[in-house]
Amino acid sequence: MTNENDDIKNLNEKIYEEAQEHNERIKDSMLVATSYIAVGTKILRTLLGERNYKQFMDSIIEEDVEPLKRPSLH
Numbered sequence: 001m002t003n004e005n006d007d008i009k010n011l012n013e014k015i016y017e018e019a020q021e022h023n024e025r026i027k028d029s030m031l032v033a034t035s036y037i038a039v040g041t042k043i044l045r046t047l048l049g050e051r052n053y054k055q056f057m058d059s060i061i062e063e064d065v066e067p068l069k070r071p072s073l074h
């Protein structure tokens with residue numbers, strides 16, 4: 001039996017792999033990233049009321065996010 005944290009981790013890994021595949025095919029990281037953000041915000045807006053959606057988006061703005069570590073090409 002998996003717990004919720006395992007489910008989240010597994011889903012995040014799967015989505016990240018799919019994003020990498022899209023990025024390799026499309027060759028535009030900004031387009032891929034903004035598309036995923038747009039889909040995510042539409043899902044959240046559907047699930048959350050106006051107040052909770054705004055609070056959630058405000059918390060994203062305030063979050064200090066570390067960049068992904070990319071392999072060195074050298």
